[in-house]
Amino acid sequence: MKLKKMMIISFCILYTLLLTSCGDATQEENSKAYEYNDKGLALMDEEKVEEAIEYFNKSLNCFEWYDKDFEKLTKNLKKEKEVFDAPLNNLSWAYTELGEYEKSLEYIELALLVLPNDEEEYINKADALFELSRYEEAFKNYDEALKKNCDSIYAHFGKGKIYFENEKYKEALEEFNQYLESEKDDFEIAKYKIYCHLYLNEEEKALNYANKLINENKDNYDACKVKGLVLKLTSDYETIKSFYEEAAKKFPEHLDAQIDLGRFYYKDEHYNKSLDYFTKLIKKYPKNVDLYTWVIYNYSALNQYDKALEYGEKALKINKDSSTLYNAIGNVYIDKTAYMESIKYFDEAIKLDPNYENAYINKLYALYTGKRYSKCIEFGKASEVKFQSVYNIPWFMGESYLELDQCHEAIKEYKKSLDLKPDNDEILSSIAYAYLILEDYENAKVYVEKSLKINSENSEALHIKDLLEKKQETIGKQIKTFFSDNYLYKEQSQDLDKKLSTYLDKNNISGREIAQVISKVKIPDDIFTFVIAGKDYDSFIESEEDDIAYKSYDKDLCYMRIKNFSSNTGNRAIEILDKIKDTKNKTLIIDLRENYGGDTKSANDILDALLPKCVTSTLIFRDGYNYNYYSDASQVSFKKIYILVNENSASASELLTLGLKTYLKNVIIIGRNTFGKGVGQHVFEDKKRKIMVFVVSHYWNVRETNIMQKYVKPDVYIERNDLKDFLNVIKER
Structure with missing residues (x-):
């Protein structure tokens, strides 16, 4: 950053000298532009990027040729012969720092229209392209920078990163060495060199280089950290432990040395030891939020979530501008399965640091695990624009599409993930499974074989292989x-x-x-085992798409009609519930009349959204095997919930009704005794032949209660059938 600033300021001074012969008005105009540009550079040096952008724009506004319309500006720049383009270049740099790489490219392309072009412009363009994973284009621009200055260390570093990303470690090492010849004390880049040696199986060279750094920088802990990296990847536990303990003694006043020892204890799962260590450090450094963050992680690892959040609140009073702190608090909520509650903390972390990759991944995880699949896909689309080389962004999107039964879209996202992680057996087995659902058995076989070639014990792949073998039969x-x-x-x-x-x-x-x-x-x-085929199959599939309806009767009364439980009913219900604002002051009506049941998982997904942490139901199979459905700690709470039922409310309808009535005190059932179907089904489907076979396969219990040959009794009995009669009862209450 500082080198870039020096180069651009030098250019500004030179340009000022060139314009001394201009008229007073022009000279004053240009002088103001340089002043604003210099102010922007000073703010960049202070890492106040958004403020810097304001001054770079002020600089541009001083010139008649500047136009906010990029198309007009492009035409103006092509006409102008003498243009002060440094603010355009600096805006590109600033937007790269903010992670807005497409915007960065827009400005650098404008700067490059003004000749002659310099090293710095090509580096800015290459940096933005690198972040967008457009490595080939980035490489060409780093080379252009080297043509302007063969000793450009940033260009060498950039080329090294590209080689590194493409696993060409020998070539990467050569580029990093070029950089380190000039910047011997850049220990962050030294780590890249260490990784190259290790990936080339040159452990001795890595250790020798680390020792050389320490010998040349005996009083610098950052050099010591480089050796720690080598040991962590090559040595046994006792050697690594001794290294960190000795380093902490050697640098007693160097906080990083103390933090690294505590982190070592944490990563080795010695949480109590790590916790004790960081708690003592807080007494010595009471305003250091990083220490609080590690206390939070340790308490959370020990399942002491209230204590973790207590320290989170203390830390926020000290500093509300720490993205890592918000990320740590969000992770506590994830650990306690309060996935929706974690989102606002990850959002705050991202707001403070738009390039905080870990916060993006954590938010995607929370949305996916919290069954907010559409939101996960929406956020994933925005995230992959920024992080095109992060494989688990399309992975989460693929998983979410699969949950929504959108297999073609799932496969597209899985394949994006596979491009970034070509040897990942789990991604390959997921693609195989999506093809299996689509009944594209040929492609499913191709991907399952690839998965098993990498990992012969992949359980999902083995299961898919077994299913594919069965599909060869009549x-x-x-x-x-x-x-x-x-x-x-x-x-x-x-x-x-x-x-x-x-x-x-x-x-x-x-x-x-x-x-x-x-x-x-x-x-x-x-009566619950049957076959649907032919035209009946088509009608059934069409009815699944119209399984749920929502209406707001007044500002406080929310009505949701569930006609049947298809595989996507739970997802659609959760999306509806999430759109209702201020739910704690509203009443929810769930109409299950004439709902014969259907997908057990969908009913449990709705219970998950509406209940606190609990076992929503237990499935009991013929062989005695039990399977539990769980609700996480996140909960959409209503003032009251009314459930409308009649004698044809069966199976999954009864499961949803009984689950809500069992675990919540604010549930009132209105109608008549339900059907009494305490069993669930497995379904065999052949899409091409248009056949579905529903087979009763298990009993289900809600907290050890089964209603087979019984029924769910209403709290308020009503003989009438019109919805308005039910609504009148609710309004009276």
Whole structure:
């Protein structure tokens, strides 16, 4: 930064001398422009980037040729012969510092229209291109800078970073060495050199270089840190521990040395030791927010979340401008599964530091894990513009699209992630799974084989491989295996496997025939095992898209009608709930009349949104295996919740009703006794053949309560069926 400033100021002085022959008005105008530009540079040196931008713009506004319309400005610059373009170059630099790389490129392209071009302009353009992962273009511009000045250390450093990103460590090392010849004390770049040696399996060279730095800088802890990096990557625990403890003794007044020792204890999971260490340091340095941040992390790792947040509040009173502090507090909320509560802290961290990559990733994680899939995708799209080389941004987007059953979009995002991490077996297995759902078995096989080639023990890939093998069988045999493996009442159905083989082992069986077979083999009173095929399949798929409706009756009454539970009902319900403002002062009505049930997961997703941390339900399978659905600590709270039910409210409807009534004190059920279906289904689907087989596969309990052959009783009984009658009861109450 300082070198850039010196170069641009020198240019300003030279340009001033060139214009001494101009008229007084022109000279005064230019003098003001230089003054504003210099003020902007001074602010950049103080890292007050946004204020600097104001002064660079003031500098430009001094000139008649300047126009805020970039198209007009471009034409003006092409016409002008003598133009003071330093503010344009500096604006490019400033926007790169803010992480607004596209804007940075706009300004540097304008600066480059003014000839002659200098080293600094090409470096600014290359830096912005590098951050956008446009490495080939960046490389060319660093080379252009070197043509202007063959000793340009920033150009050598830039080329080194590009080689490093492309895993060309030998070439990167040469460039970093060029830089370090002039900047021997730049220990951050020295770390790049260390990594190059280590990736080239040159551990001895890395250690020798680190020792050389220490010998030449005996009183500088930053040199010592470089050796710590080598040891962390090459040595045993006791060696690393001894190094940090000795360094802390050698530099007792160097806070970084003390912090690094505490961090070592934390990363080695000695949380109590680390906590004790940082707590003592706070007594010595009571205004240092970084120390509070490590206390917060340690308390959170020990599951003492209230203590962690207590220290967070203390630290915020000392300094409200620390992005790392807000990020640490956000992580506490993630650790306690309060995902939605964490968002505002990550937002604050990003506001303070627009380039804080970790805060972006944490927010994406919170949105995804908190089941806010559409919001995760929306934020991911904004994030990947800024961080094009971060593989887990498209990964979270892919996962979110998959949860929304948008498999084609999921695959696109997974493949973006794969481009950045080509040897990641988990990404490959996720792509395979998305293709499996789409019934594109050929592509699924390609990606699952790639995944297993990298990691033969990848459990998801092995499961997909097994499913793909089953898909090679006839449709009848696939359904036979599915039904036999999952049917809850298998033991009560006499000779089930024999009957299934008799009817389903033949080739070219139709959907109608499959429905007849399932009807014959299931137990007589099982009305929840059935087949949907042909035109009925089309109608069912269409009805899933119209499964939920929302209406606000007045400012305090929110009405949500759920007609059935499809795989996406939970997602759509959560999106509706998130749009309601000031929920604690409003009443929610959930209308489940005539809702025969459906996807158990969707019902549990809605419970997750409306309940505090708990086990929302437990599924109990034929073999005794149990599966729990959990609600996280985040909760959309309402003043009151009314649930409307009748005798046709069944299965997932009853699960949602019972779950809310069991865990919340402000729930009132209105209507008539429900159906009494305490079982759930697994579904076999073949999209191409338009067949769905619903098989009763498990019981479900809400806190050990099952309503099979019972029902959920309303708190307020009503015989009438019109919605207005139900609403009148609610308004009366």
